[in-house]
Amino acid sequence: MTTASTGEPRWLSDEEQSVWRAYLHATTLMEDHLDRQLQRDAGMPHIYYGLLVQLSQAPRRQKRMTELAKDAKITRSRLSHAVARLERSGWVRREDCPSDKRGQNAVLTDEGFEMLRRSAPGHVDAVRQAMFDRLTPEQVRSLGEIMQVVAAGLQPEGTDADLPWLR
Amino acid sequence: MTTASTGEPRWLSDEEQSVWRAYLHATTLMEDHLDRQLQRDAGMPHIYYGLLVQLSQAPRRQKRMTELAKDAKITRSRLSHAVARLERSGWVRREDCPSDKRGQNAVLTDEGFEMLRRSAPGHVDAVRQAMFDRLTPEQVRSLGEIMQVVAAGLQPEGTDADLPWLR
C-alpha cells in the first residue's frame, strides 16, 4: 500500500499488537489528562501551553513565528491561529521583526509569564502523577531511549532536508 | 496547585525533563504521521479508523454507541459526530437497539469492512516503520510494560468507579 511492498503484509505479532494498543491507550489518556488539567487551571489546551513554555525559555522571551512552529511541531497556519488567540487572551504579543519585514516575533507578555509561573507547579504535578511517579528509574531511562528512537525515525530529517519540516 | 500540595513543587530532574520532551515530541510526530497516512489512504483521521477497527472486531460487527465511545476513549458527543460522518461516507450504519429504545447500534457496513481490508496493510506498514522496526525486542517489551502502567494510572478506575469513565 505504501511504497515498494510487493509481498504479504507483515502483520503485527500478538505481543506487538498488545503493545500498540497499550501505546495508543496510554497516549490518548495522557493527552486528555493534560488538556483537561490545563484547560481547568490555565484556560488553554496543552499545545497552547507548550507554546508559552517555549517562549518563556527563549532569549528575550520571544521567537520568530516559523521557528516557534518548528519547535512546537505544528504548521505555520495553526500557529497563526493559536497566537491570535493567545494575543486575545493577553499572554502573547506580536512584534515586527526588525531584520526581515516579512517576519513576526511572538513575544510572551508579563501577564503570560506570570500565568505560567502560577500554573507550572500544578502542571508538573499532573505530569509526575501520570508518569514519573509510576515508573522505576530504569523504566524512565528506557522510555527516554525509546522515544528518542521513535522521534528520530519520524523526523522529516535527512534526505529531503529542504522540506518545510512538516509535509 | 492541585490538591493538598502545601510545600515546594517537585520539579522534574534534568533526565525527567529530557524524557518528557522526547515523549511529547515522539507522540506528536507519531499522531501526525498516522493521521496523514490514513487521511491519504483511507480518507479519514486516525481516530475514525480506530472506530471502524473496533467495530470490525465486535461480534456482529456492531456495537452500542456508549460502549464504542468507552472502548475508543472518546466522549459520546464526539462519537455522535464521528458516526454521523462515517455514515455519510457509507462505512457505518445506525440501527435501533431492539432491547433498549434509547439505544443505537453502530454497524460496520460491507463497504466499510472492505475499505478496512484494503487499507490495513498500509496502516500496519506505517506503524511498523515508525515504531516496531526501530526497536529491539527488549525495548518493545519494555514499552509495553511502561504504557500499561501509565494507562492504568490514568484510567478513571477505582474509587469513583461510577463516573462515566471520562470526566
Next chain:
DNA sequence: GACCTTTTCTTGAAAGTTGAACTAGATAGA
C-alpha cells in the same frame, strides 16, 4: 533593474472537538 522563485505569515472555509443543554426512554421508590 526586471523576472522568477522562495520564504514568511495570514486568511477563510470546511472539518473536527468540546461542554452544556436537551429529548426520550429506563429505573426505582412512595
Next chain:
DNA sequence: TCTATCTAGTTCAACTTTCAAGAAAAGGTC
C-alpha cells in the same frame, strides 16, 4: 400510578485544526 432520578444519545455554539489560497518581502539570476 406518580414522581423523581438516571441513562443513552443527540444537538448547538464556541473553539481548534486543516487545507488551500493568497499578499508581501527576500533572494537569486540575467
